[in-house]
Amino acid sequence: MTYWVRWEKEQKAMEVNAGKTLLEVMIEAGMHPDAPCGGEGKCGKCRVWCHGQGEEEREVLACQTRVDRDLWVRTGESVGAIHVLTGGYGRKTEIHPLVTVQRIALAPRKEQPGLSEWERLQKASGIPLRESLPMVRKLSQRNTKDGADLWIVRSREKVLELSFEQEEPQVWGAAFDIGTTSLAGYLVDLKSGEVLTTASAINPQFSYGADVIGRANYALEESEEPLTACIREKVNEMLAEMCRRAQGSCQDVYAVSMVGNSCMHHLFLGISPQSMVHAPYQPAVNRHLILPASDLGIEAASEAEVFWLPLIAGFVGADTVGGLLSTELAWQDELSLLIDIGTNGELVMGNRSRRMACSTAAGPALEGAKISCGMRGADGAIEHVEVDESGGVHIQVIGGGIAKGICGSGLIDAIAVLLRIGVIDDDGHMNSDDQIDGQPVYWFRRPQGTDSGVYLSQKDVREVQLAKGAIAAGVTLLAAQLGITLTKIEKVYLAGAFGTYLRPENACRIGLIPRELENRITAVGNSAGEGAIQILTCENAIRDAERLARETEFLELASLPEFQDVFVDELSFE
Amino acid sequence: MSKLQEVADLTERGKAKLIGAAVQGALDEGTPAPEILNTMIDAMGVVGEKFKRNEIFVPEMLVAARAMKKGVEILKPHLAGDNTVSAGKLIIGTVAGDLHDIGKNLVAMMLESAGFEVIDLGVDVPIEKFVETVKENPDVKIVCLSALLTTTMPAMKDTVAALAAEDFRSNIKIMVGGAPITQEFADEIGADAYTADAASAAEKAKELAA
Numbered sequence: 001m002t003y004w005v006r007w008e009k010e011q012k013a014m015e016v017n018a019g020k021t022l023l024e025v026m027i028e029a030g031m032h033p034d035a036p037c038g039g040e041g042k043c044g045k046c047r048v049w050c051h052g053q054g055e056e057e058r059e060v061l062a063c064q065t066r067v068d069r070d071l072w073v074r075t076g077e078s079v080g081a082i083h084v085l086t087g088g089y090g091r092k093t094e095i096h097p098l099v100t101v102q103r104i105a106l107a108p109r110k111e112q113p114g115l116s117e118w119e120r121l122q123k124a125s126g127i128p129l130r131e132s133l134p135m136v137r138k139l140s141q142r143n144t145k146d147g148a149d150l151w152i153v154r155s156r157e158k159v160l161e162l163s164f165e166q167e168e169p170q171v172w173g174a175a176f177d178i179g180t181t182s183l184a185g186y187l188v189d190l191k192s193g194e195v196l197t198t199a200s201a202i203n204p205q206f207s208y209g210a211d212v213i214g215r216a217n218y219a220l221e222e223s224e225e226p227l228t229a230c231i232r233e234k235v236n237e238m239l240a241e242m243c244r245r246a247q248g249s250c251q252d253v254y255a256v257s258m259v260g261n262s263c264m265h266h267l268f269l270g271i272s273p274q275s276m277v278h279a280p281y282q283p284a285v286n287r288h289l290i291l292p293a294s295d296l297g298i299e300a301a302s303e304a305e306v307f308w309l310p311l312i313a314g315f316v317g318a319d320t321v322g323g324l325l326s327t328e329l330a331w332q333d334e335l336s337l338l339i340d341i342g343t344n345g346e347l348v349m350g351n352r353s354r355r356m357a358c359s360t361a362a363g364p365a366l367e368g369a370k371i372s373c374g375m376r377g378a379d380g381a382i383e384h385v386e387v388d389e390s391g392g393v394h395i396q397v398i399g400g401g402i403a404k405g406i407c408g409s410g411l412i413d414a415i416a417v418l419l420r421i422g423v424i425d426d427d428g429h430m431n432s433d434d435q436i437d438g439q440p441v442y443w444f445r446r447p448q449g450t451d452s453g454v455y456l457s458q459k460d461v462r463e464v465q466l467a468k469g470a471i472a473a474g475v476t477l478l479a480a481q482l483g484i485t486l487t488k489i490e491k492v493y494l495a496g497a498f499g500t501y502l503r504p505e506n507a508c509r510i511g512l513i514p515r516e517l518e519n520r521i522t523a524v525g526n527s528a529g530e531g532a533i534q535i536l537t538c539e540n541a542i543r544d545a546e547r548l549a550r551e552t553e554f555l556e557l558a559s560l561p562e563f564q565d566v567f568v569d570e571l572s573f574e
Numbered sequence: 575m576s577k578l579q580e581v582a583d584l585t586e587r588g589k590a591k592l593i594g595a596a597v598q599g600a601l602d603e604g605t606p607a608p609e610i611l612n613t614m615i616d617a618m619g620v621v622g623e624k625f626k627r628n629e630i631f632v633p634e635m636l637v638a639a640r641a642m643k644k645g646v647e648i649l650k651p652h653l654a655g656d657n658t659v660s661a662g663k664l665i666i667g668t669v670a671g672d673l674h675d676i677g678k679n680l681v682a683m684m685l686e687s688a689g690f691e692v693i694d695l696g697v698d699v700p701i702e703k704f705v706e707t708v709k710e711n712p713d714v715k716i717v718c719l720s721a722l723l724t725t726t727m728p729a730m731k732d733t734v735a736a737l738a739a740e741d742f743r744s745n746i747k748i749m750v751g752g753a754p755i756t757q758e759f760a761d762e763i764g765a766d767a768y769t770a771d772a773a774s775a776a777e778k779a780k781e782l783a784a
Contacts, residue, residue: 217725279698427587438628439629459631462632565640571636
């Protein structure tokens, strides 16, 4: 069975097999859709507007919309325009690319007696270019006695390529966010700073352990080698795919910047995470690293370099530094808070002059894991829950169909609503006549026929209490250590896909974020990835990153005697 | 509701803010301090039972334990000497390389409630510290080891091995626990007992110390 999909803006129509997602259709059609979450329905970047015959147009996620009838689709901005250099929501920076291309004219040898070939190059470029054997060889193989026009691709004084071609070479960079679960890649044109295309994938290390501790354990018991090999291979695959889509080659990529948590950092580089998973949880190296791509097996230009952002501590990694780089937190006098909620919730609090970071063991509950009807933010997930004036509870389901489960944002809404209507009390106790296995439950959709319905159980509420208690305790203790009151915090940056869908008032109602800060929350998307892009588009960014990492204090929550008391305090919904 | 009943109720419900006044009230009514303590201990026992039956979960255990701690603080000055019979002395700690102690603290609390005299060595405890402490306290009956991280399980294994190499091994029992620990692992490393939760740990300890 096939249907017609008509792309209004692109003025294309194509016949498509039923059941394909719009995202798959877009990829196959070479439209380079943006899906950093890998089509999991999490990131919301593949949003399009579509309608069937005679229907109203509605906003949908391309990755969650299957073609089951003829569709008319309107796409958003083009990819390049969405991901501008400046990091979307983040700090505006001017473009001073890390790698530049320069057109130079070598004077005839006779006019420059006493100069070596390399000195002639230096003179022509006006820059004390550093000698490198491959580049000196390349220059020496060309007879330039009568002078020559050439292109040099360089990163400051380091020459990455010499080209005697007429055509100006492409100069690209790639940024990667190496997440524990998913990988996001961005291909950047270093001349314009524009993101040409993006790629995403599931981290292949998944088969060695679902979380960082599991993978570290595999590395310690067996070897880190297979973990290192598979992630590098996947990065090469993503890079090749992006280059192919942008109609170039890996040889056009001169710089690769990378962010990720400390464990992903170590495993990518082939460093044992041994010191990091035992108290006092310190990484093997914390400063930023600039390494030849060829040493890491990354297939790019022969002289390309890999830039790994620095780490703050064993459980606060380069991804957090990326977040600091791309948000305003570390650049302003006003106090702010950066929250990145994942399996470990990383927090940074402070301003330009002083900052402190910590990692909280929030667990995966807020991502829908460990919750009875929990699921990813995909079709069928309850993403929002509301209560009307007469106390009626209404759910909003991704894709508009029948509710199959509940995702992170829906979970937070659900608890906030149940608190409001008194089904859950401030201690987290659920009062409900409905029970499953002796446990109180609240049905969002009762079972009908063969389908099992969607509910929230007492245990689910307890899981959320533990997760939000951990994060809230982190916030409280950071503020206490910095000697500031929460009301002094002017802005809260909420990173990650979760932050984009979260209803701030409900996050505050359940105490995930302090209530005082309700009107100060900004969702900043993948701020870590944006930070990695900034490394490419702004040559000073890597030094800024190093400074931010070194000047951000780290707070080990587990070592604070008051941690348990504060954590238990924060369990309540009061 | 009598003041004593109120103390029991507030312990079970984990009302740390209110329990102080209730304990004081019971004292003012003339209830002997040991009786109030026993009431709280029994209440914690109920909490532990409910936890085992999946009727309540970790957050409720934590708030109940904290309420009990607050209640005991008020009670302490009134407990003249130690007139409760000790079930025995035991050592507890989180193994080297691991800084996690919430679970361990819960177990310690339940053990205290069960009448044990608990020597809590804290977190990231070096192997030698466990060994020394047993030597300094020859009347110790049980050593309890906790680990939360998969990566610190080897440290638990090494600690058990070090304890086993000492002459006192036959005088002590070793109990292990923590999220990644299983009965199988406990058997493999030569521990005497494993329990899945704090309430079972207290029961098991009583059994081992008897």
